Amino acid sequence: MATTTPSRGRRRAPSRMTRAAGKAAALQKPRVILALLLLLALTSVMLLDGYLRAEVGGDERVRSNASSSKVPDDVLDGGPILSFRGGQAQTRSVPDKTIALTFDDGPNPTWTPQILDILEENDVPGTFFVVGSMVSRYPDIVNDLVDQGNEIGIHTFTHVDLSYQSDARIKREMDQTQLALAGAAGITTTLFRAPYSSETDAIDNYSWPVYKKLGEEGYTSVFVDTDSDDWKRPGVSKIIKWATPSKNKGASVLFHDAGGERSQTVAALGTYIKKMKAKGYTFTTISGAIQQTDSPQANGQQPGGEQAGGEQAAGGQSAGEAPGGQQGQQGRQAGGADGLQAAHRTATGTTLYEGKALVAAVTVAEWTVPGLATGLAVVGVAVMGRFGMMLILARRHYRQRNRRRFSWGPAVTRPVSVIVPAYNEKECIANTLRSLARSTHPIEIIVVDDGSTDGTKEIAEALGMPNVRVVRQENAGKPAALNNGVRHAGHDIVVMMDGDTVFEADTVRQLVQPFADPDVGAVAGNAKVGNRDTVIGAWQHIEYVMGFNLDRRMYDLLRCMPTIPGAIGAFRREAVLAVGGMSEDTLAEDTDITIAMHRQGRRVVYQEHARAWTEAPGSLKQLWSQRYRWSYGTMQALWKHRKSLTDKGPSGRFGRVGMPLVVIFQIVTPVFAPLIDVFTVYSMIFIDFKASLLAWLAVLCVQLVCAAYAFRLDREKYRYLLMMPLQQLVYRQMMYLVLIHSCVTALTGGRLRWQKLKRTGEVGTPAGAG
Numbered sequence: 001m002a003t004t005t006p007s008r009g010r011r012r013a014p015s016r017m018t019r020a021a022g023k024a025a026a027l028q029k030p031r032v033i034l035a036l037l038l039l040l041a042l043t044s045v046m047l048l049d050g051y052l053r054a055e056v057g058g059d060e061r062v063r064s065n066a067s068s069s070k071v072p073d074d075v076l077d078g079g080p081i082l083s084f085r086g087g088q089a090q091t092r093s094v095p096d097k098t099i100a101l102t103f104d105d106g107p108n109p110t111w112t113p114q115i116l117d118i119l120e121e122n123d124v125p126g127t128f129f130v131v132g133s134m135v136s137r138y139p140d141i142v143n144d145l146v147d148q149g150n151e152i153g154i155h156t157f158t159h160v161d162l163s164y165q166s167d168a169r170i171k172r173e174m175d176q177t178q179l180a181l182a183g184a185a186g187i188t189t190t191l192f193r194a195p196y197s198s199e200t201d202a203i204d205n206y207s208w209p210v211y212k213k214l215g216e217e218g219y220t221s222v223f224v225d226t227d228s229d230d231w232k233r234p235g236v237s238k239i240i241k242w243a244t245p246s247k248n249k250g251a252s253v254l255f256h257d258a259g260g261e262r263s264q265t266v267a268a269l270g271t272y273i274k275k276m277k278a279k280g281y282t283f284t285t286i287s288g289a290i291q292q293t294d295s296p297q298a299n300g301q302q303p304g305g306e307q308a309g310g311e312q313a314a315g316g317q318s319a320g321e322a323p324g325g326q327q328g329q330q331g332r333q334a335g336g337a338d339g340l341q342a343a344h345r346t347a348t349g350t351t352l353y354e355g356k357a358l359v360a361a362v363t364v365a366e367w368t369v370p371g372l373a374t375g376l377a378v379v380g381v382a383v384m385g386r387f388g389m390m391l392i393l394a395r396r397h398y399r400q401r402n403r404r405r406f407s408w409g410p411a412v413t414r415p416v417s418v419i420v421p422a423y424n425e426k427e428c429i430a431n432t433l434r435s436l437a438r439s440t441h442p443i444e445i446i447v448v449d450d451g452s453t454d455g456t457k458e459i460a461e462a463l464g465m466p467n468v469r470v471v472r473q474e475n476a477g478k479p480a481a482l483n484n485g486v487r488h489a490g491h492d493i494v495v496m497m498d499g500d501t502v503f504e505a506d507t508v509r510q511l512v513q514p515f516a517d518p519d520v521g522a523v524a525g526n527a528k529v530g531n532r533d534t535v536i537g538a539w540q541h542i543e544y545v546m547g548f549n550l551d552r553r554m555y556d557l558l559r560c561m562p563t564i565p566g567a568i569g570a571f572r573r574e575a576v577l578a579v580g581g582m583s584e585d586t587l588a589e590d591t592d593i594t595i596a597m598h599r600q601g602r603r604v605v606y607q608e609h610a611r612a613w614t615e616a617p618g619s620l621k622q623l624w625s626q627r628y629r630w631s632y633g634t635m636q637a638l639w640k641h642r643k644s645l646t647d648k649g650p651s652g653r654f655g656r657v658g659m660p661l662v663v664i665f666q667i668v669t670p671v672f673a674p675l676i677d678v679f680t681v682y683s684m685i686f687i688d689f690k691a692s693l694l695a696w697l698a699v700l701c702v703q704l705v706c707a708a709y710a711f712r713l714d715r716e717k718y719r720y721l722l723m724m725p726l727q728q729l730v731y732r733q734m735m736y737l738v739l740i741h742s743c744v745t746a747l748t749g750g751r752l753r754w755q756k757l758k759r760t761g762e763v764g765t766p767a768g769a770g
Contacts, residue, residue, distance in 0.1 A: 038740070042372070043678050049365040063163050063196075066204035076201045080223035080252040081290060084215030091200065094225065094250035094289045097281050101126040101253055102222065104155055104193065107134050107141040108258035114266045115257045116148055122273045124283035126150045129193040129222070132157030132177030134258065136362040139184030146185040151285035151343055153191030153222060154178070161196050163206040170210060174219075182347035182355030191286055191343045192219040199223055220343070222286050225251035230265040239268040240275065248279075252286070287342040376679055379672045384699075386665055387706050390550040397553035398713050401608065409516030415442040416493040416512055416570070419485030421478050422460070423450040425499035428615065429459050435502035437465055441509035443495070444469070448485045451475025456499075478566075479582040479589045486576055495570045501614045502530070503568070511570045511610035521575040521602025522594065523610070524552060524561060525568030526714070530613035536623060538723045539731040540616040541716075542707060549710035552606040559650070560658025561604040563634075566590045568612035575602055585640055588633025595641045598654035608714070624738055631667075631742035638662060670739045677733070700728060 068076060075082065078091025094100050101119075103126055106112045112128075119126050128145055130152055135142050146152065156162065157176040165173070178188045192214055194207065200223045203211065211221050228243035245251035255265055273283070284292065347355060400406065418436060422429055429447070436445055445468045449457040460470050473484055486494055493512055497503070507525065514520045526548050532541040555561045564571075569590065576582070579596040582589045597604050617623040644655030683692035707721055 105259035183359035417489035421481035422499035428500035586636035
């Protein structure tokens with residue numbers, strides 16, 4: 001979301017503090033790094049969550065109708081259990097009148113526990129081919145599954161058709177699922193079932209190399225004899241019928257415990273088990289079926305010279321070795337010596353700790369992302385509501401202040417004092433003073449030279465302007481210079497400006513007219529970017545126009561103006577003295593004194609027709625430096641005046657209306673704004689690209705409408721709005737990082753010193769700036 005930052009006066013870096021300022025700058029680097037790390041951490045959490053939910057880098061393609069000419073006939077016609085002992089393909093069938101119940105796509109927090117209850121109630125085991133991303137999200141279910149005596153196999157990490165994937169992707173799918181199992185239940189497994197697979201006769205020339213490769217790594221691939229087709233939700237009776245083997249044959253039977261609504265599966269499973277038991281069937285796991293197949297030769301020699309029994313895993317490797325070279329110990333045998341969990345290995349060492357780290361990271365993501373999504377939705381609604389409120393109140397303010405009968409009271413014609421604090425402003429001071437010389441309102445000009453070393457004082461005096469006084473002081477900073485100017489002022493109204501700012505001829509006259517109302521204690525003028533012909537300048541121009549023409553109009557009507565810009569503001573002299581002058585307590589003396597005016601009971605208003613042209617930072621480094629100080633100074637000022645929250649009258653009005661608005665829309669929502677952008681990218685990648693892009697464009701259009709309306713009110717050229725999309729992608733991100741940096745500095749108790757921006761003097765006359 002776009003955010004606006006009020007224009008502030010420029011700080012002067014006291015020369016005697018140069019070395020200390022350097023040390024302070026060095027201390028800021030860790031805070032910048034910390035801010036970036038926080039954003040990176042949240043981004044990483046979102047990427048992890050997206051990867052778990054959406055097959056990033058994969059696809060949903062399913063291969064069909066491919067040739068199987070390269071697949072051995074004895075595999076195509078063989079049983080559902082495929083292993084590669086001794087490098088040779090070998091298939092096994094489930095023994096007669098034996099059923100190996102298998103469940104795919106879990107675990108699921110709704111359906112898997114119900115299925116586990118049914119299995120436990122009927123005292124039968126199952127083999128669950130789990131999706132790694134689901135395992136990492138629901139580790140407790142997997143742990144319960146193993147503790148109950150069931151067996152686990154791998155169904156890849158993101159449920160992709162491996163026949164389309166590279167060797168690296170296949171390895172990643174398997175290894176990540178093993179890690180998830182290690183973290184969830186402390187095991188790894190040798191069993192594998194490919195997504196979208198069915199019977200062995202469906203193996204083709206593309207999937208066969210995958211099975212061979214995994215078999216060589218120690219995996220046993222498991223297919224289907226009998227498919228319940230429960231995913232079609234055909235009804236309980238058909239699920240039972242389709243899951244029933246024919247002619248008392250044994251079968252690897254497929255059900256699903258996830259991947260969709262599985263109430264029919266749950267309803268059918270208990271009845272199915274009872275029916276098959278009544279027919280004399282027994283139930284086992286895949287490893288149990290393998291052991292039953294091998295049992296006649298359990299103490300003898302297996303085909304190919306392999307030893308059966310405890311020395312061989314289900315996938316044909318030793319009991320101490322897991323697929324992919326991972327080392328472990330043979331897993332716990334369910335029910336003792338019947339070998340129902342022979343495929344499991346106890347995860348140890350690096351595998352165990354990496355698995356626990358993965359599960360922990362996923363747990364964090366599972367809590368963080370939904371909470372973040374909810375928070376960002378609230379922020380989004382609040383920001384959009386603010387845009388709507390700004391448009392409504394801006395229009396009302398414009399119509400109120402520009403109607404023919406509107407008047408502040410009798411015209412203010414008495415002379416006023418203009419204070420120009422200057423520190424090394426040789427490039428700008430002449431243009432500033434010449435613009436004041438054209439004023440249509442009677443003024444005295446007090447230039448307070450704050451210990452300049454570049455001849456600023458001499459340049460001001462050399463102009464020979466009769467209404468200019470140059471006051472010299474030791475370098476003490478801008479607040480001290482302004483206070484010195486107030487003390488030397490000869491009139492009851494003082495106008496404050498920056499040494500790099502130029503006024504239009506009518507600016508002072510327009511600025512002081514609100515003082516006809518005795519309740520008005522201070523007036524904020526309309527600061528404009530003079531050097532707007534660069535990309536950075538154009539971005540700041542958009543920001544200034546939106547900030548002043550919408551924010552300030554809204555704050556004016558709500559009577560809670562937070563900041564009078566240092567570039568152009570006017571005060572009653574006695575009001576400034578009553579609050580103790582410009583304070584050095586914060587780095588935002590303009591915000592500080594504005595809030596002090598409210599707390600004194602003075603009204604602060606915005607005068608749109610009083611325009612000043614100021615030189616904005618010309619580089620990203622200077623811009624960062626300036627906005628960092630502004631943000632930090634605003635936080636200081638709000639904290640300093642926090643007691644206004646409980647005050648009565650105008651002070652309490654600012655505390656309970658203005659302060660929350662500033663905190664919410666200039667601190668809180670901008671801090672969350674980078675996450676909104678990250679979440680938008682997340683949605684484009686993992687959820688719905690088109691819908692997310694349209695949502696982002698819709699928000700951009702809303703901001704364009706607001707900006708266009710602000711430009712219309714200020715009679716600015718619309719061509720600068722062409723830079724707004726790029727501003728949203730680049731400039732806005734920088735402003736958010738600046739604010740995050742400021743928040744980190746405030747939270748860690750950091751200090752920030754005055755800074756002096758490099759001037760070019762390119763803002764000459766107001767006409768040239770327009």
